[in-house]
Amino acid sequence: MNPLELPFSRTRHDRAAHRRSESDLVDRLRRGPDTRVLVLHRKRLAVVGHESPRAALLAPGGLPEGTWVYLGEDHGASYAALLLPDDEDLAPPEGADGWSGLRELTSGQAEALAEDDDATVLVHGLSVEAVALAGWHATHRRCGRCGTPTLVVQGGWARHCPVDERETYPRTDPAVIMAVVDDADRLLLGHAATWPAGRFSTLAGFVEAGEALEDTVRREVAEESGVVVGTEPGDVVYRGSQAWPFPASLMLGFRARAIGTEVRTDDEEVTDARWFARDELYDAAASRELLLPGRHSIARALIEEWYGAELPGTW
Ligand SMILES: [Zn+2]
Missing domain, CATH: 3.90.79.10 (Nucleoside Triphosphate Pyrophosphohydrolase)
Structure with missing residues (x-):
């Protein structure tokens, strides 16, 4: 626990890093009845609600194509982020009402986070992880050594260069x-x-x-x-x-x-x-x-x- 009271750092899910090496992880997430998905587009999260929006946790069926990132587990459910392409303006997926930035969402939920409300802390922790990974994927599409387009591997936690067999990992x-x-x-x-x-x-x-x-x-x-x-x-x-x-x-x-x-x-x-x-x-x-x-x-x-x-x- 932080010595400071920091609402933004509240989190409760298990990142379950050992699962990232499962070869069929993304397929299983996409088919899994217990998978819930945060959808991101241009650094914003798909949200439900208009007055005080919350990040939407959607079922994986019927979602558009994009990059899948494994976020972790909580109470038997698996959580993933779906990063939609940024090159065109996209409407929010079915089941969501709009897009919102993480800072705005956090400000709206500062009180619930400070009170350690379980559902709010879960979604917030997943959202911070998803936004950080979305930012990295958006700017690391090519190998830093040879410039070849890289492939997403390890459940979205690495990118692989097929030419020099090198992997790069999310930066902080x-x-x-x-x-x-x-x-x-x-x-x-x-x-x-x-x-x-x-x-x-x-x-x-x-x-x-x-x-x-x-x-x-x-x-x-x-x-x-x-x-x-x-x-x-x-x-x-x-x-x-x-x-x-x-x-x-x-x-x-x-x-x-x-x-x-x-x-x-x-x-x-x-x-x-x-x-x-x-x-x-x-x-x-x-x-x-x-x-x-x-x-x-x-x-x-x-x-x-x-x-x-x-x-x-x-x-
Ligand atoms: Zn390379």
């Missing part, structure tokens, strides 16, 4: 996100160039090739704010993670201790960075002078973990 891009705190117990938040006025969040950035996570934390904080994070044991502490498949990130949350607090913002991405004392942050959020990130984000969880309670308002 690690990114760090950190609550930077100084010795006066103030929290550092930044404002990005592309955001509306008043919006502030924790600093974050991608891990570079050949870099350890702690070094990414120190480098990103220095680049974005000029603040210096310590190098002593305990100065950078891991707090929790959540998948963020937009398109392929894994957000790794940290608490970091600042040893140099002077703020300098000449970064192109982060145009403002400020230290907030506890009361100051609460008052600014309550008056909506300051807008904090959404309740399913890891940024929000890191901020509220530092504050020690829920804070008012959101983007």
Whole structure:
């Protein structure tokens, strides 16, 4: 379990990875009376309902052609994702009412996820897995070494190049996100160039090739704010993670201790960075002078973990 309360990371199904090597897995899923299918098209999920839509779990019979991906098992049922071709605009399959993005679906279900509602957590966990795999398949149709079109194998968990007999696997891009705190117990938040006025969040950035996570934390904080994070044991502490498949990130949350607090913002991405004392942050959020990130984000969880309670308002 994550030390942070992260609704987006809630999951309950068994990925049952041992089944991916079954040679007739996709045929069995397509014929199985206990198979339920998430259908995806252009990064969106087929949904049922109009007012508060939920991802549709459809029976496999009669679905259109596409790429099948095995997601796992729960209580005797098998779950799969069907990735429809993206090159033309497609209507939702029979039994579904429309298409919706994972972020919108998650926002609509944040409360049920936070309360650990079983059915909501099951569909959410399957949806995160399916959207991550759909993003990978959409951008890895050819072999990275020789350019030959690749074949989908292992229940959708690998792609095989028939020329050089090489397999590629789904990629995840690690990114760090950190609550930077100084010795006066103030929290550092930044404002990005592309955001509306008043919006502030924790600093974050991608891990570079050949870099350890702690070094990414120190480098990103220095680049974005000029603040210096310590190098002593305990100065950078891991707090929790959540998948963020937009398109392929894994957000790794940290608490970091600042040893140099002077703020300098000449970064192109982060145009403002400020230290907030506890009361100051609460008052600014309550008056909506300051807008904090959404309740399913890891940024929000890191901020509220530092504050020690829920804070008012959101983007
Ligand atoms: Zn190849």
